[in-house]
Amino acid sequence: MKKVIIESTIFVYKNKEALPEDVSSLMQKAIEARTKAYAPYSNFQVGAALLLDSGEIITGNNQENASYPSGLCAERTAIYYAGSQFPKAKIMKMALTAGSEKKESNEPVPPCGACRQAIAEYEIKQKSPIEIYFMGKTGKVVKSNSLANLLPLVFEKSML
Numbered sequence: 189m190k191k192v193i194i195e196s197t198i199f200v201y202k203n204k205e206a207l208p209e210d211v212s213s214l215m216q217k218a219i220e221a222r223t224k225a226y227a228p229y230s231n232f233q234v235g236a237a238l239l240l241d242s243g244e245i246i247t248g249n250n251q252e253n254a255s256y257p258s259g260l261c262a263e264r265t266a267i268y269y270a271g272s273q274f275p276k277a278k279i280m281k282m283a284l285t286a287g288s289e290k291k292e293s294n295e296p297v298p299p300c301g302a303c304r305q306a307i308a309e310y311e312i313k314q315k316s317p318i319e320i321y322f323m324g325k326t327g328k329v330v331k332s333n334s335l336a337n338l339l340p341l342v343f344e345k346s347m348l
């Protein structure tokens with residue numbers, strides 16, 4: 189038996205203002221998207237903004253449904269739109285912000301497991317890393333240099 193240690197590195201910025209200018213404005217777009225989320229059941233709003241290699245910015249937010257599992261997370265709303273409208277574009281950066289309408293929390297909110305799997309598909313497809321930045325409603329911002337870093341042991345197409 190061999191022990192294998194899997195390591196991940198993340199970077200933490202003290203707030204949105206401490207981000208590089210282009211990322212800070214991408215995060216601002218994610219914040220604007222978050223406020224337009226349709227989340228009447230959870231009251232938990234999530235916003236995503238993607239920067240494509242063309243310079244185009246795609247935003248999305250969570251879309252809930254009375255049949256709960258029919259809803260969709262912000263990350264997948266945005267990335268599937270990007271994939272459908274700009275199939276050849278590479279996604280360079282993704283900014284995420286999330287928080288409850290009912291309570292204050294400034295803890296960074298990472299993408300859920302299903303969204304990590306969805307984002308991984310595009311990172312593998314485009315053969316280049318997607319920088320992921322995530323925060324709560326305010327406060328610290330976490331950066332990961334790639335999605336792979338957030339989803340070790342990914343299941344992907346080469347295994348099919």
Ligand code: THU
Pocket residue numbers: 227230232233234249250251252259260261262263298299300303
């Ligand atoms: N949600 C997202 O939009 N992204 C995530 O990564 C985690 C969860 C949404 C789904 C649901 O509308 C609400 O947040 C509560 O789970």
